[in-house]
Amino acid sequence: MALARVSPPAFSSPFLIHSLLRPFSSPSSVLRPRVTRVPHHRGFAIAAALSQASPLPSADGDGAVMEAPPRPSSRRPWKPTCLYYTQGKCTMLTGHGYNLSNAVYKLNDTLHLEKFNHNLSTDLPVNYSAADKVKSQKLDYFLVLDLEGKVEILEFPVVMIDAQSMEFVDSFHSVWHDTAIPFMEVLQEFEDWIEHHKFWKKEQGGALNSAAFITCGNWDLKTKVPEQCRVSKIKLPSYFMEWINLKDIYLNFYNRRATGMMTMMRELQMPIVGSHHLGIDDAKNIARVVQRMLADGAVMQITAKRQSATGDVKFLFKNRIR
Structure with a gap:
């Protein structure tokens, strides 16, 4: 399970966030979801875990690993689920988070919402x-x-x-x-x-x-x-x-x-x-x-x-x- 617990430092630049989140994203990602502060959880933050796609099942049994997401007939492309959203903590939807520059924040918002699913019904x-x-x-x-x-x-x-x-x-x-x-x-x-x-x-x-x-x-x-x-x-x-x-x-x-x-x-x-x-x-x-x-x-x-x-x-x- 790709969830990790980190202590919330006082971030001064987006580059530090980028380096912290590198293990949780694929190398092809341009920007990663930022770490979200969770005040009521004793000061810990949860690093973003990405719900990635997997291969079609093989005949190897229940432990088979899967790699390709399904290709539904819908025009809407499949996207991994934002695990901040499933826990009610996605700052991209609420407008709260670390105090970064407005330009980086807005760019992060746009790319994050384009990359990750925020509606489980899809x-x-x-x-x-x-x-x-x-x-x-x-x-x-x-x-x-x-x-x-x-x-x-x-x-x-x-x-x-x-x-x-x-x-x-x-x-x-x-x-x-x-x-x-x-x-x-x-x-x-x-x-x-x-x-x-x-x-x-x-x-x-x-x-x-x-x-x-x-x-x-x-x-x-x-x-x-x-x-x-x-x-x-x-x-x-x-x-x-x-x-x-x-x-x-x-x-x-x-x-x-x-x-x-x-x-x-x-x-x-x-x-x-x-x-x-x-x-x-x-x-x-x-x-x-x-x-x-x-x-x-x-x-x-x-x-x-x-x-x-x-x-x-x-x-x-x-x-x-x-």
Whole structure:
């Protein structure tokens, strides 16, 4: 994952910013996105991570690396996603940032907005002409979650899809680190987000209302989130007690096993968008698989449940990926 943490120095010229951001951009880039100050994150800044394009899937398995972005029929060219934007911190849209000269600032703005995508819906179009098999869903919204990272950094991206129209609705994206952004802070921001969408109320607790998480595997909510809660010494939130494992839905709907997102996309002949193992891009690609499966007539159902924060997980499908 191409995210790095740097201490925010007092920048006096754009050349210092250029040298700091060099590792995060391709050599062909003329100007790189500037480092954005994040005051509420204990004074740390997040160096811009670029959501780059990848190759069409090979037959090497789920770890296959992909290199070329898809060539959609739309006239609008594909662009990597601005990861400042996904976290609500893109200064190019708000007009805030380091105090550089107006000429450089305006040039940076123009090139940045031309180079990077600031609208996730462009990567999640709905093909209504191929949606004649769509079935009614018991839920109204799907929250596609795909955690990424190791011990140092963990990326928390969620892409919201309307269960009935299959359209992209909204997204949540945060990166946390034990010594920079406490996990509790990430959860508070996420709870504000799901409360805003009326999926959950802090005073009431309980499971999500009219929505469910979709993960590609059980690891995210069966293992990683509970593990992170123990490390952060907080109780597992009630909205993480149940989820939909897309691998199990895929197995039972298409009657074939898929070891992960890349296998699904290869079998469905779908090109990847962005970079594999960049969380927000993986969440978008999993959401695209969900859109395709809904169009094919799949019904999304809860596949795993916990009875309590410390209880064992009950798997609801007899035919499932182990």
